[in-house]
Amino acid sequence: MEISNKIRETFPQLSTLQDQTRANLFAGRDLPGFVQAYLLMRFTVADTGVIDEEGLKEYLATKMTNDGGLVRSKLLSGEKVNLTCRFYVKSDLQEGMTAFTVSDIELGANAYILQSIVDENKDNLCDGENWGNITMEYVQPEGRRKGYVNMISYRPFRPLAVDLDYYAKARQAFSTMEWIDALVASMGYNPDVFEGGDEEDTTGKKIEFCSRLLIATEPRVNIIELGPKGTGKSYFYNNNSKYLWLHVNGGTTRAEMFYNRLTRQYGPLKTHDGLGIDEVTTFDIKDNEVRSILKGYLEAGKAAIGKVTFASNCGICLLGNIPLSEQLLPYGTDYYRYLPGIFRESALMDRFHGFIQGWEIPRLSVGSIYTGWAINMEYLSEIIHSLRTCPEYGKIFDELVSYDPSADLRDVKAVKKLATAYTKLFFPHIKTLDGLSESEKQEFMDAYQKYCLAPAIEKRGIIREQCHLLDKEYKLEMPEFYISCPVEADSPDDDAVSHKEFSIVDEPENLSKDEATNN
Numbered sequence: 001m002e003i004s005n006k007i008r009e010t011f012p013q014l015s016t017l018q019d020q021t022r023a024n025l026f027a028g029r030d031l032p033g034f035v036q037a038y039l040l041m042r043f044t045v046a047d048t049g050v051i052d053e054e055g056l057k058e059y060l061a062t063k064m065t066n067d068g069g070l071v072r073s074k075l076l077s078g079e080k081v082n083l084t085c086r087f088y089v090k091s092d093l094q095e096g097m098t099a100f101t102v103s104d105i106e107l108g109a110n111a112y113i114l115q116s117i118v119d120e121n122k123d124n125l126c127d128g129e130n131w132g133n134i135t136m137e138y139v140q141p142e143g144r145r146k147g148y149v150n151m152i153s154y155r156p157f158r159p160l161a162v163d164l165d166y167y168a169k170a171r172q173a174f175s176t177m178e179w180i181d182a183l184v185a186s187m188g189y190n191p192d193v194f195e196g197g198d199e200e201d202t203t204g205k206k207i208e209f210c211s212r213l214l215i216a217t218e219p220r221v222n223i224i225e226l227g228p229k230g231t232g233k234s235y236f237y238n239n240n241s242k243y244l245w246l247h248v249n250g251g252t253t254r255a256e257m258f259y260n261r262l263t264r265q266y267g268p269l270k271t272h273d274g275l276g277i278d279e280v281t282t283f284d285i286k287d288n289e290v291r292s293i294l295k296g297y298l299e300a301g302k303a304a305i306g307k308v309t310f311a312s313n314c315g316i317c318l319l320g321n322i323p324l325s326e327q328l329l330p331y332g333t334d335y336y337r338y339l340p341g342i343f344r345e346s347a348l349m350d351r352f353h354g355f356i357q358g359w360e361i362p363r364l365s366v367g368s369i370y371t372g373w374a375i376n377m378e379y380l381s382e383i384i385h386s387l388r389t390c391p392e393y394g395k396i397f398d399e400l401v402s403y404d405p406s407a408d409l410r411d412v413k414a415v416k417k418l419a420t421a422y423t424k425l426f427f428p429h430i431k432t433l434d435g436l437s438e439s440e441k442q443e444f445m446d447a448y449q450k451y452c453l454a455p456a457i458e459k460r461g462i463i464r465e466q467c468h469l470l471d472k473e474y475k476l477e478m479p480e481f482y483i484s485c486p487v488e489a490d491s492p493d494d495d496a497v498s499h500k501e502f503s504i505v506d507e508p509e510n511l512s513k514d515e516a517t518n519n
Contacts, residue, residue, distance in 0.1 A: 003181045003191065004372030008049075010173045014160075016040045016376045017049055018188070020369075025056060029066065030086075030103070033188065033239030035131065038159055038378040066104035075138035075149060084133045084157065089113070089125050091263035098125065098263070100151060102134075110148035111136075117154050124156050126271045127260070131157035131242050157242055162382045164390070168429040176426060176447055180206050183213070183425065186375040187240060189232075193368045207455050208360040210425060212236050215274035216244060216384050218421035219313035220301045222351060224463070226322040226335055227358015233319045234278050235364070241381035243273040250282045254290045258297075259305045269297070270312045273385060280320040283340050291342060298351035313388070318343065318352075324359055336466045346471035353414035354459030355466070384424075392431040393423045399433060400448060400483050407479030411460060415481055418456035419448075426451050445483050457481055 007015050016037050026036055043056040063084050065071065074081050085102055092099040098113045118125050124132070135153040174182060181191040184206055194209070196202035215221050225233060237246035245268040247257075257267045257275075268275050277283050285291050293303040293310075303310040322330050322338050335355070336344050343349065362368050387393075397416050423430065427448075433441055457478060467474035 003178060003185060004374075006174065006178060007182055007185070007375055008373040010170050011375055014041070014376050014379050015373045017044070017372070018185075018374050019371045022051065025051070025053065026060075029060070029064075031064075032131075032242075034241060034378040034381055035157070037376050041376045041379075042159075068105040068107075071102075071105050072107070075136060078138070080135055080137045080152070082133065082135045082153075084131075086129060086131055087134065088129055089127050091127055091260060091265055093262055098265075107136075107149050110146060111151070112148060113151040113154070117151060121154060121156070122266065123271050125154070126265050126267055127256070127263075128245070128268060133157070158382065160376075160379050160382055162379070162386050164383065164386055164428070167383050168431075171427075171429045176451060177203065179426060180210060180451075182375060183210050183380075185370045185372065186377055186380055187212075187236070188370055188374075188377075189362070190368050190370045193362045193365075204455075205360045205362075207422075207451065208357055211354075211356050211455070211459070213384060213425055214354070214418060214421040215276075215315040215317050216241055216381070217387055217424045218417050219273075219315070219388055221274075221315040221417050221421060222298055222353050223315065223317040223356060224335075224339070224352050224354075225317060225356035225358050226320050226330075226338055227356075227361060228324050228328075228363065229321050230363040231358050231361045232364050233276075233358065237274075237276040237278070237319075240377055241273075241384070243381060243385050244276065245272040245274070246276045246278055247283075248278045250279070251284050251286070252290065253287065254293060254305065257290070258293060258303065259308055259310055261306060261308075266310075269314045269316075270310065272314050273388065274315045274317060276317045276319050278319050280318040280343075281338060281340060283318075283342075285342055294342075295348055295351070298348065322358070328359055330359065333465060334469050335462070336470060344470065346467045346474055349463065349470060350410055350467050350474070352463050354418050354456070355462035356459070357462070383428075387424045387428065390424070390431075394420045396420075396423060396430065396433065396448070400445060401453060401481055402484035403481045404479040408475075411464065411479055414460040414463070415453070415456045418459055419452045422452035422455060423448070449483055453481060453483070 017040070022040055023036070025040075031039075039056060039059070040051065043052045043059070044050070045052065061067075063082070065083065071081055071083075083102070087100050087102045090099045090101075092112070095112075098115070098118045100111055100113055101107060102111075113125060124130065133155040134151050136149050137152055139148050139150055141147040171179060180203070184191045184194070187209070189209060191206065194202055194205040196205050211223075212225070215223055227233065234246060234248075237244045247268070249256075255261070255267070257269055259266055259270070285294065293305065296303045297310070297312075298316065301312055318339065320338055322335065325331055336349065394416065397419050401416075401419070403412060403415075427444070430444060433444070436444065461478045464474065464478055465476060468476040
């Protein structure tokens, strides 16, 4: 596949070969995709692409062992045990301590995290699943006190350093469509399975799929995704980034989602970039306090919880299934019917920025799984996490886009958020229009309209339609958004646009730079 070779050439030490044979190396282990991607990259010989299988097996057997008997034996003999693993944090209110358990390893009822470590890592060690490098030691029984395990060190799972300038230079080696295919492939899908009625329709389906990354790319993007079963909604949140959290328990509480007053621990809405609420049709909040807090948070990213002011940039995505007709389209356009009652209020619906049409995304099948070289997903997730705080891309919207002065403020904010997120995804190398020739600027404006602004307007337009169906006070039509930046005519000598596509950073000379650091 052409895109596979291009990814390999452009990211020689930050790409991973995805195929079933390599996936078999992790048979019997429940490792998310971003962990597998990192391990494959770490144990792949850069020059040949051959995996050091023995080295990988040894690492899995020692640093990521699931042999509980061996770990307990070492702890009892006085050894300190260091693991890179998935573990679960739970506040123990009876003991007044923060407890933890390690997946696949039974440590007994008493395993705790030193309070000093909890205090240093409040943004990471919240109740729930966590990934990181930990060191444990066993404290022997004394008197009536039973023996217990202490976590005496912790490092979050962030094994790869990132360089945004390097990433921007690498992007220039791709055309826009090649880059979209590279993103699709890196998320595990075969770009060739996206088939529309024409080229434009096919591109639209790929953009729809990449839209799942919006919540991770721009702070506080609230999304609704409804689609048929089997399109990988839950898989995306479980495998593509440690910065995303999937809530699967149906209901929720303030302490679980936002802040626990007793333990003074924050929930995933504080510690993650995006929170997906799975099977949203079964999601229910009966506590009026939590309903009020959620409404306030969706609007401003803030909430008052007692004397604590809760503030976060985490986005929320509602994930649910929707029945389709024989034409693989929903029955009607009143999609809100498939959401629980709390989200069927127009005022609350209006707080969501966009709607992903899941029926545009192919169902997972053998043919839809990508085989070939892809940008390492752990690396890509770190890049996307870093792009969240880059303000330059939002300034491009301010410079390029005009709209009806009477436009609803929420519509404008939503379109700007989504268009900015698309710019970060598709054009990370365009941080300013300064330095572009007039012909390059015109080409970028056309691309911005097609790949950033138009999808943003469409997604917000669906939310606008749902609000109108719920409450006729809301207008059905979206306000007009249009590109207004004037472009002067080029001289004849400036007609040719660089093949690098809107070149505003130096052309990459050597992209073999190794940014990986061992965890």
